[in-house]
Amino acid sequence: MSKAAEIDIASVSKIYGTTTAVHAISLKIPAGTYCCLLGPSGCGKTSTLRMIAGHESISSGDIRLGNAVVTDLPPARRGTAMMFQSYALFPHLDLVDNVAFSLKMKGVSKDERHAKALDMLKLMQLEAYATRRPAQLSGGQQQRVALARALITDPEALLLDEPLSALDPFLKIRMRAELKKLQTSLGITFVHVTHSQEEAMALADLIVVMNDGRIEQAAHPRAVFERPATAFVAKFMGDHNVISGRVIENSDSMLKLSVSAGGEFLAANTGAAGLTDSADIAVRTDRVRIGEPSEKGLGFIGSVTNVEYRGSSVKLSVNGAGVEDFTAILSDTAFFANPVRVGEAIPLCWNREDVVVLGRLKH
Numbered sequence: 001m002s003k004a005a006e007i008d009i010a011s012v013s014k015i016y017g018t019t020t021a022v023h024a025i026s027l028k029i030p031a032g033t034y035c036c037l038l039g040p041s042g043c044g045k046t047s048t049l050r051m052i053a054g055h056e057s058i059s060s061g062d063i064r065l066g067n068a069v070v071t072d073l074p075p076a077r078r079g080t081a082m083m084f085q086s087y088a089l090f091p092h093l094d095l096v097d098n099v100a101f102s103l104k105m106k107g108v109s110k111d112e113r114h115a116k117a118l119d120m121l122k123l124m125q126l127e128a129y130a131t132r133r134p135a136q137l138s139g140g141q142q143q144r145v146a147l148a149r150a151l152i153t154d155p156e157a158l159l160l161d162e163p164l165s166a167l168d169p170f171l172k173i174r175m176r177a178e179l180k181k182l183q184t185s186l187g188i189t190f191v192h193v194t195h196s197q198e199e200a201m202a203l204a205d206l207i208v209v210m211n212d213g214r215i216e217q218a219a220h221p222r223a224v225f226e227r228p229a230t231a232f233v234a235k236f237m238g239d240h241n242v243i244s245g246r247v248i249e250n251s252d253s254m255l256k257l258s259v260s261a262g263g264e265f266l267a268a269n270t271g272a273a274g275l276t277d278s279a280d281i282a283v284r285t286d287r288v289r290i291g292e293p294s295e296k297g298l299g300f301i302g303s304v305t306n307v308e309y310r311g312s313s314v315k316l317s318v319n320g321a322g323v324e325d326f327t328a329i330l331s332d333t334a335f336f337a338n339p340v341r342v343g344e345a346i347p348l349c350w351n352r353e354d355v356v357v358l359g360r361l362k363h
């Protein structure tokens with residue numbers, strides 16, 4: 001295998017006719033990273049991946065792979081390989097010929113390409129199926145053939161477009177673990193497009209959250225989850241309550257918000273100096289407790305609108321203080337020690353360190 005390469009995306013845009021799908025994004029993906037491009041449908045993640053692969057032209061900006069600027073290179077000369085969502089296997093060829101296909105295009109001799117294809121099939125534990133055609137395989141096996149076919153070119157970076165979306169939920173989780181294992185053992189850079197935050201959290205060293213053609217946050221999964229940069233990231237990652245309000249105090253140490261129906265909320269100020277009119281804060285749903293707040297602004301009194309039993313936890317929805325559908329996830333033990341019912345008024349509280357001040361993206 002070749003060495004992994006860093007991918008450097010510098011101010012890259014993609015414009016289709018009158019649609020700007022990607023707005024001058026910049027991103028460095030260190031060599032050997034498992035990177036997930038994450039976001040809702042239409043946010044520009046596939047366009048970004050296809051520009052890295054060379055399957056889509058770059059409207060402006062540059063992409064570097066290792067030391068080489070690849071902006072104007074055709075896909076086969078970039079050192080990348082792409083695995084498509086549909087796997088794009090040839091139905092009439094057996095696995096050896098499917099996997100060897102790109103070597104055939106390069107003019108590699110039959111013996112040599114077949115030997116290499118068999119090695120790749122061995123790596124994917126598919127050598128026993130070498131003479132089968134794709135239709136004679138399960139979904140998970142087809143996915144491994146597609147991986148073998150992409151990896152046979154010894155790429156420095158493997159690009160994967162929703163690689164798990166065709167699999168049933170059980171297989172998805174199994175193949176997810178295999179992808180991670182493969183990336184760790186090969187050590188090459190993986191860039192994987194997904195709209196599933198769970199998938200990205202499970203796989204990535206670097207999550208790049210995209211929205212509307214822009215990067216909202218690029219960081220380690222734990223940083224994205226624990227310190228979401230924007231309201232979009234907090235909502236998209238889930239398990240956060242986002243409260244938006246008017247700024248009534250913004251000092252070095254504290255941010256105080258007022259929500260229209262009278263609620264007041266407090267956060268330790270961490271880099272929110274620019275917020276003067278309005279601001280958003282996030283409170284983790286699993287950090288909310290039933291009880292009186294230790295300080296005004298670190299909780300509110302609300303009415304329970306829904307109680308959902310989830311086995312090890314119970315999800316409460318609460319409206320109050322100008323905040324709707326506020327979620328508290330309580331452990332089953334905490335809930336059943338002191339159960340509450342729909343319609344009941346309850347105090348909710350949390351600690352100051354469980355509040356994150358969210359930034360705003362400058363467009």
Ligand SMILES: Nc1ncnc2c1ncn2[C@@H]1O[C@H](COP(=O)(O)OP(=O)(O)OP(=O)(O)O)[C@@H](O)[C@H]1O
Binds near residue numbers: 019021040043
């Ligand atoms: N060939 C094209 N011509 C015109 N517009 C396009 C083309 N390809 C994509 N777009 C538009 O560019 C935007 C970004 O699309 P892109 O496929 O990159 O998003 P995505 O995040 O990968 O979405 P999905 O998860 O649905 O694949 C969308 O608004 C889309 O409609």
